[in-house]
Amino acid sequence: HESTMQSPDSILQSVFGFGSFRPGQGPIIDHLMRGENLLAVMPTGAGKSLCYQVPALLLDGLTVVVSPLVALMDNQVAGLRANGVDVACIHSGQGREVNVSEWRRVAAGQVKLLYLSPERLMTPRMMSAMKAVGVSMFVVDEAHCVSKWGPAFRPEYAQLSDLKTHFPDARIAAFTATADAATRDDIADALFAGRGRVIVHGFDRPNLSLTVTPKIDRKKQLLAFMDGVRGQAGIVYCLSRKNTEEYAAHLRAAGHKALPYHAGLDAGLRFDTQERFMAEEGVVIVATIAFGMGIDKPDIRFVFHLNLPGSMEAYYQEIGRAGRDGAPALTHMLYGLDDVRMRRQFISEENSEPAHQIREMKRLDALLTYCEASTCRRQVMLSYFGEDSPACKNCDICEDPPEMIDATEPLRFILDT
Ligand code: ADP
Ligand code: MG
Ligand code: ZN
Numbered sequence: 001h002e003s004t005m006q007s008p009d010s011i012l013q014s015v016f017g018f019g020s021f022r023p024g025q026g027p028i029i030d031h032l033m034r035g036e037n038l039l040a041v042m043p044t045g046a047g048k049s050l051c052y053q054v055p056a057l058l059l060d061g062l063t064v065v066v067s068p069l070v071a072l073m074d075n076q077v078a079g080l081r082a083n084g085v086d087v088a089c090i091h092s093g094q095g096r097e098v099n100v101s102e103w104r105r106v107a108a109g110q111v112k113l114l115y116l117s118p119e120r121l122m123t124p125r126m127m128s129a130m131k132a133v134g135v136s137m138f139v140v141d142e143a144h145c146v147s148k149w150g151p152a153f154r155p156e157y158a159q160l161s162d163l164k165t166h167f168p169d170a171r172i173a174a175f176t177a178t179a180d181a182a183t184r185d186d187i188a189d190a191l192f193a194g195r196g197r198v199i200v201h202g203f204d205r206p207n208l209s210l211t212v213t214p215k216i217d218r219k220k221q222l223l224a225f226m227d228g229v230r231g232q233a234g235i236v237y238c239l240s241r242k243n244t245e246e247y248a249a250h251l252r253a254a255g256h257k258a259l260p261y262h263a264g265l266d267a268g269l270r271f272d273t274q275e276r277f278m279a280e281e282g283v284v285i286v287a288t289i290a291f292g293m294g295i296d297k298p299d300i301r302f303v304f305h306l307n308l309p310g311s312m313e314a315y316y317q318e319i320g321r322a323g324r325d326g327a328p329a330l331t332h333m334l335y336g337l338d339d340v341r342m343r344r345q346f347i348s349e350e351n352s353e354p355a356h357q358i359r360e361m362k363r364l365d366a367l368l369t370y371c372e373a374s375t376c377r378r379q380v381m382l383s384y385f386g387e388d389s390p391a392c393k394n395c396d397i398c399e400d401p402p403e404m405i406d407a408t409e410p411l412r413f414i415l416d417t
Contacts, residue, residue, distance in 0.1 A: 008033070011054050015083050017356040019363070020313045022047045023320065023385065024201035029054050032137065032173055037196025039143060039174040039188050043203065045386025048175040049076060052139045055173075056113050057085065061136035062106065065115045068142050068154055073115045080113065087113040090120055107133055118156040127166055135170045138163055140191060143174035147186040161190040172196065203316070203385045207323045208331050210377045210395040212370070215336030218306055222247065223254055225304055225332055230256070231282040234302035237309070237318060239342075241288060247306065248286040261287040292318065298325040304332050308339035310346065311363035312370060312384050335371040340364075374402050 008029045012018050021029075025047055028040050032055040042048050056063035067073045070093040077089045088102040088111045106114050107129070120126060138160075140146065145154040146161075163172060172192050179187060188194050213221065222236065236251075236258075238244055244260040251258035257280070259273050277283045278297055285291055289309075300322045309315040315333075323329030343364050351357040366384050373380045378392035391398050 006058055008054050008058065011057050012050070015057065015085060016050065016053075017083070017351075017353065017359055018050075019311060019360055020317070022050075022313055023203055023316055024199070025051050025054075028173075028199060031197060031199075032171055033058065035171050037172045037192035039176075039179075039184060039191070039196065039198045041176055041179050041184060041198070041200045043386040044177045046177075046201065046203070048141070048177075049079075051175065052137070052173050053080065053085075053113070056137060056139075059112075059136045061134050062109075062111070062130075063113050063137040063139060064121065064130070064135055065113060065139040065141060066118050066121055066157075066160065067115060068118065068145050068152075068157070070117065072141070073117070077115055085113070086111050087115065089115040091115070091117040092120070103129070109133075118154070118160060122156065122159040122162065131166070135167055137171045137173060138167065140172070140174040142176060143187050143191070144176040144179050144183060146174070146190050147179070147183045158190070164192050203382055203387050204378065204389060205320060205323065206378075206392065206394060207326055207328050208319060208394075209328065210319075210381070210392075211330070211332045212335050212373075212377065212396065213332070215334040215339070218334060219247070219250055221334055222304060222306065223250065225302075226251060226254065226256055226284070229302050229330065232301040233277065233282055233297065234284050234300060234304065235291065235318075235321065236284060236286045236304045236306060238286065238288065238306040239339075243306065244286045244288060248284075251284060251286065256284050257282055258284040258286055261285050261291040263288065263290040289314070289318070292321050295321065296324070297321075299327070300324070300329065301327075302330040302332070306334055308333070308335060308343055308371070309367065310343055311360070312366040312381065313363060315367055315370075316381065316385075333371070340368060373397060 008026070012021060024040070024042055028038065028051040031038050032052065040048065040051060052063065052065065067076070070091050073089055073091060077087050080087045088106050090099045090102050105111050140160060145152050145157040147153060148158070174187055174191050176187070184198050184200070188196060188198050215221070236247060238247060241262040241264050244262050248258040248260040259276065261270060261273050273285065274295065277285050277295070303319045303322045305318070309318060319331040322331060344361070347360045347364065348357055351360055370377060370380045374397065376391040376398050377395040379389055382389045393399070
């Protein structure tokens with residue numbers, strides 16, 4: 001038995017082998033841990049499953065997941081078992097004996113997660129059996145099936161609206177990739193009588209401009225950038241503690257109100273630095289990734305990266321701190337091959353499991369694809385998170401497309417002569 005304190009982050013790493021949460025996952029997990037009902041709308045591929053699997057493993061008691069398709073269920077169950085999570089699954093696609101022995105494991109408290117088809121769940125027998133076992137969370141996956149107005153309405157899903165009366169103490173978490181405003185209201189009404197949150201998480205942040213430039217002379221490039229944002233609040237991210245102090249000094253010498261921040265500074269100083277950033281105008285923090293978590297300043301006007309972050313997820317999270325007020329904000333990353341080498345080395349040092357190494361390398365590769373993009377950067381980023389989008393006109397590539405060689409030119413020349 002596990003004796004150490006588990007947190008969402010530790011489960012993410014130890015069970016799923018991921019280094020960081022995707023955009024949107026963290027807040028959803030927090031709401032569920034606090035016991036709130038919610039409906040989350042996130043694009044396909046965004047990682048909705050993890051949003052309930054992590055709390056399911058942390059909460060006392062059973063989580064019941066309702067999913068409309070046997071194939072989807074089997075897929076999830078296989079994935080969890082591959083990660084060493086013991087789950088049960090009951091549906092009509094498997095024999096009665098299997099279903100009975102799966103239920104025994106649930107009743108004995110051996111599993112934290114039970115996957116069920118909705119018509120199995122809503123029988124009177126199952127309801128009373130569930131009450132005896134105690135359920136801490138119900139998850140409704142593909143929740144758009146609840147809505148009578150939607151194209152995928154399932155009559156069995158309509159019965160799920162009785163859950164809230166049978167289990168007033170269990171939280172209800174619903175997930176879907178497709179629900180317009182009316183459908184969202186419909187689902188939230190049916191499942192938890194509107195007493196819960198509706199979270200819509202598209203990934204695009206159109207007010208953030210995206211720029212990546214090859215690293216040539218970090219100091220010169222930073223100072224040139226900073227000339228354009230003089231007097232505005234922003235964050236400059238670097239990798240080492242030493243760099244935060246060095247670059248903050250460079251910026252101060254150039255007349256910027258720059259302060260270093262890293263985990264090695266004393267707690268009082270870190271607190272003061274944060275306070276100044278929040279309260280004073282135009283403070284620039286030169287920081288390691290230790291800075292940012294829990295900082296909720298709406299008018300951060302730029303995020304500058306002196307080094308390559310470790311993954312697309314990390315990068316998205318870091319630049320996402322800028323422009324929360326919706327007004328334009330700049331993001332700029334310097335990209336150098338030395339950083340790529342270093343990141344690869346970090347990944348192999350920090351992950352003992354080969355499977356985890358491979359996954360982290362892929363996440364880094366996604367960021368490299370972004371850095372080396374010759375088409376709209378936002379499209380590259382959003383497609384990684386499962387979202388389709390038109391070219392943005394707010395990235396360096398859209399603003400100044402790389403020159404394409406016009407193959408018709410030489411041909412015309414030949415034909416003309
Ligand atoms: P959805 O249900 O939103 O379509 P899934 O839950 O099936 O998406 O997840 C899509 C993929 O994203 C899966 O391969 C999953 O392992 C991966 N994924 C989810 N969360 C993370 C994360 N924090 N880091 C890396 N990969 C993730
Ligand atoms: Mg899904
Ligand atoms: Zn673009």
